[in-house]
Amino acid sequence: MEDCLSVTQVNTLAKQVLEEYSVWIKGEVSGCSPDKYYYKYFKLKDELSAIDCVFPASKLLGLGFSIEDGITIKAFGKLSIFERDGRFQFKVEILEKDGVGDLQARIEEIKQRLQKEGLLDEARKRKLPLIPKKIGVITSKDSAAWKDFFKILQERYPNVEILLYDVLVQGDKSAKDVIKAMKYLNTIDDLDFIVITRGGGSLEDLMAFNDEQLAREAAQSRHPIVSAIGHEKDISVLDLVADLRASTPSNAAELIAPHKDALYQGLDVVLSRMQTWANNRIAVCNLNMSNTIARSDIVDVHRFTKRFLDELLSLSGKMASNKRIYESYGYQLSEIQYKFQSYSKNLVPQYITSLVDTKEKFRCASEDLIQEYTHILEKIGTHIELRNPLQILEKGYSIVKDSQGNIIKSVKSLKKGSELETQFSDGSVKSNILDITIS
């Protein structure tokens, strides 16, 4: 067990061994850290491998160029191990620029080729429907990009159906995956568009979306393509070909659908337009109604009723004081009443049909009338009570009935010899008819 080393001892030893070598390394920069720390961290890459590099920030100003993703540099320094994590790293002492990075150059080449063919033209870009119903999303189902996209869309406009095609969004197979997904989604007829999204990463991470084949597939896609790759600053070849480019996955969710609040507002506007229309029309109808009332028979009915009422009142006054006068008016009274009833009966339906829309106003108007009519009829009722037959009998009148007890109103219903009963206020007599004279 004495031969056993501690982890720290191994790392220290390895570091000592490695640091004996100083080398020049050429590679493309990627995954740069911000300039705000004591050390600048980045990777140097070639087609197959990468190495973590660390460079003192104090030397940055003296470089004459900034270390950015995509540039190719030559670096001189010592291979080393970061003891705490046992991480292999290259401690850079000298940095020299070596032209634009290979990856960047390749991307540039692809862009120019596509541009020459017109595949990047603005005119090719199709408009998305304002309100989507069914959309395809190509992304990794476990990615932050999908979570962000889903979250924002759920908040803004959840009334959609999504076909989520899970793909690898990084690595060599990624571009092929995405092409396959696009091909599949393009077989679906009722899709509004296809969103292709992934989150931020280094240039290498995003390389799939700079794939020429993928860009060409997107350019000839049956359904419009929305691309949302990486962050604001990352512009992939796919972004350039896509019908709509969103800066981030969240931004894609914002661009593809309206906010539901805007739709609610729109619906309220529609509702208030309908209300305004109805109100305006009702106002017009009310005006028509007032005009109609002003010049129509309804006023005549009203006036007629008033006059009728006055007549009735004076009649009833007279009736109360003089039953003879009442009797002579009795028939006329019911005649007037009948005429009045049939007059208003004819009028009411006529108004109801012609003034459907102003029902309410009409109802008020006719309610007033009906109230008055009811009032009149009540008055009439009172006077009918006043002519209680018993009171009449006391005043010297009598009631004549036939043998069945029916009141006899006309001699025409009588026969010679039939029996009559005459009722007085204080009793009755039975008699036979001796003779009948029709006057």
Add this chain to the structure above:
Amino acid sequence: MKNTEVDFNEALKQLKEIVAKLENPELSLEDGLKLIEEGINLHKLCKEKLDKAQIRITKLFEEKAE
């Protein structure tokens, strides 16, 4: 989704058409009221759809092995 249900987008389109028709000064009161009745139903339907909406997801998976 039930096929008999009126689609939200379709309902919204019909609502817009109704509003456009109401702009016509020749429109009779009766026809207008019919349109409004229809419009109010569509309006209600749209609101309900928005209120209840949930994203519906169908997951499609790439076969990982070629």
